[in-house]
Amino acid sequence: MLIRFLHLIGPMLWLGGGVAAMLIGFSSKADSHEARVVVYRLLARVHALVIAPGAVLTLLSGVVLTTNIVTAGGGDRLGTPGMATMQVGGLIAAVLMVAVSLPTANRRAAIIKSGSGPEQDAILTQLRKRQIMASSIAGLLIIASVWGVA
Numbered sequence: 001m002l003i004r005f006l007h008l009i010g011p012m013l014w015l016g017g018g019v020a021a022m023l024i025g026f027s028s029k030a031d032s033h034e035a036r037v038v039v040y041r042l043l044a045r046v047h048a049l050v051i052a053p054g055a056v057l058t059l060l061s062g063v064v065l066t067t068n069i070v071t072a073g074g075g076d077r078l079g080t081p082g083m084a085t086m087q088v089g090g091l092i093a094a095v096l097m098v099a100v101s102l103p104t105a106n107r108r109a110a111i112i113k114s115g116s117g118p119e120q121d122a123i124l125t126q127l128r129k130r131q132i133m134a135s136s137i138a139g140l141l142i143i144a145s146v147w148g149v150a
């Protein structure tokens, strides 16, 4: 019961935090450098305190649920396409989140804080593209995971 609860709370934090971060990121594009220093710092915090913990919670609770089902002899329940989509898609999305999105958010905050100029702008553009790519793939995989078990 507790694990199932955590397995539902995890994706809420993950996807909810991710959508909020994405919208804040988009709407801060035209803001001043000073404003974006603050926004990027807060986005890095949201990644570290809400989005990444949501991803880790989802993955860990998913592993525990899987183990419980297998040890109870219900392994055949895990072989359905929807379940496989959730497990594989969820795993890839969580790795993308922790290995790419989180460090990218931290780097963006550090780079923008270091000053404004063409050098910083070039790195920020590259990091932004990386963030959009990783988060979009993870977001689609989360949605596919929910769809798979809906």
Ligand code: HEM
Pocket: 004, 007, 008, 011, 058, 059, 061, 062, 063, 065, 066, 069, 077, 086, 087, 088, 089, 090, 091, 093, 141, 142, 143, 145, 146, 149
């Ligand atoms: C984006 C990631 C994921 C999302 C959004 C997600 C979502 C869900 C949802 C909505 C349920 C149904 C819960 C219920 O009916 O009580 C569920 C069940 C489950 N999930 Fe996930 N999940 C994700 C990742 C994973 C991963 C990575 C694993 C395994 C490593 C996993 C293993 C399971 C298992 C074993 C169940 C229980 C199925 C059952 O009792 O029949 N999930 N998941």
